[in-house]
Amino acid sequence: MMPSTSPIKVGLLGRGITASASPAIHETEAGCLGLTLTYELFDFDVLGLADDALADMVSQLIGRGFSGVNITHPFKQAVIPLLDAVDPTAASLGAVNCVTFHEGRTSGSNTDWIGFQFMLDVALPQEKREIVAQIGSGGAGSATAFALLHSGTRELRIHDTSSVRIEALSNRLQSAFPDARLIACATPAAAIDGACGVVQSTPVGMARHPGMPFDPALLTADQWLADVIYFPRETELLKAARRRGLATADGAPMVVGQAAEAFLRFTGVEPDRDRMLTALNAGHGQDQRGAV
Numbered sequence: 532m533m534p535s536t537s538p539i540k541v542g543l544l545g546r547g548i549t550a551s552a553s554p555a556i557h558e559t560e561a562g563c564l565g566l567t568l569t570y571e572l573f574d575f576d577v578l579g580l581a582d583d584a585l586a587d588m589v590s591q592l593i594g595r596g597f598s599g600v601n602i603t604h605p606f607k608q609a610v611i612p613l614l615d616a617v618d619p620t621a622a623s624l625g626a627v628n629c630v631t632f633h634e635g636r637t638s639g640s641n642t643d644w645i646g647f648q649f650m651l652d653v654a655l656p657q658e659k660r661e662i663v664a665q666i667g668s669g670g671a672g673s674a675t676a677f678a679l680l681h682s683g684t685r686e687l688r689i690h691d692t693s694s695v696r697i698e699a700l701s702n703r704l705q706s707a708f709p710d711a712r713l714i715a716c717a718t719p720a721a722a723i724d725g726a727c728g729v730v731q732s733t734p735v736g737m738a739r740h741p742g743m744p745f746d747p748a749l750l751t752a753d754q755w756l757a758d759v760i761y762f763p764r765e766t767e768l769l770k771a772a773r774r775r776g777l778a779t780a781d782g783a784p785m786v787v788g789q790a791a792e793a794f795l796r797f798t799g800v801e802p803d804r805d806r807m808l809t810a811l812n813a814g815h816g817q818d819q820r821g822a823v
Contacts, residue, residue: 538568541797647757671759
């Protein structure tokens with residue numbers, strides 16, 4: 532598709548998103564491609580809306596001529612029954628973070644797992660992934676687990692404070708990856724010991740949830756650590772892992788990877804992911820978060 536001068540309207544639905552980097556990421560890349568694109572934030576906290584206003588908001592945006600929206604916390608599951616179609620991967624993950632509008636119909640997909648795949652490929656391209664420990668099995672954890680299994684991880688050890696969440700995630704993933712070994716671990720130590728790498732997919736370490744999700748003394752220098760948190764870029768866990776000699780990755784490439792895939796679905800134009808990451812890194816230090 533050739534760049535168009537017609538304005539493209541997209542946005543983000545969620546709560547606590549006023550500091551999101553998504554408008555800058557999408558609008559800057561659109562400008563580089565000669566596209567006229569606006570990206571609006573619809574923060575239900577700021578707007579004073581209840582969760583059950585989600586369906587009406589989607590309908591309003593269709594009526595306003597939007598091409599689509601990103602979906603973030605707490606609506607990635609709630610939006611699913613409102614959609615006309617959901618792609619198989621999003622159905623396996625049980626979460627939608629990208630909705631496109633076409634001729635009044637709504638289609639949901641998940642670009643978070645693609646974002647994490649980009650993160651691994653950019654930041655940890657040479658690291659082994661055969662056996663991986665994952666801390667967390669919530670929304671972000673669903674995406675990271677899918678990406679790991681899709682990229683060849685044969686044994687995924689999952690620890691979470693909720694055994695129910697682990698079981699639900701494992702059941703969804705096992706049908707998509709029947710040959711994979713999915714292990715529920717009662718402690719972080721049981722998951723991490725002997726693993727090639729560790730994925731941190733919980734909110735612990737975010738500015739609003741300070742701390743570390745497990746004792747970094749469990750990590751060894753021959754492992755790698757990927758932390759999906761982007762705000763702050765340098766979590767306490769990442770700092771501790773680097774001091775112990777691990778290869779590490781922060782959440783910035785995941786933010787860009789999922790945004791780039793959503794951009795392609797909204798516009799039909801292939802973005803430059805490396806340029807998007809460079810632009811995001813140039814703004815590092817600002818009070819911004821992505822839409823993961």
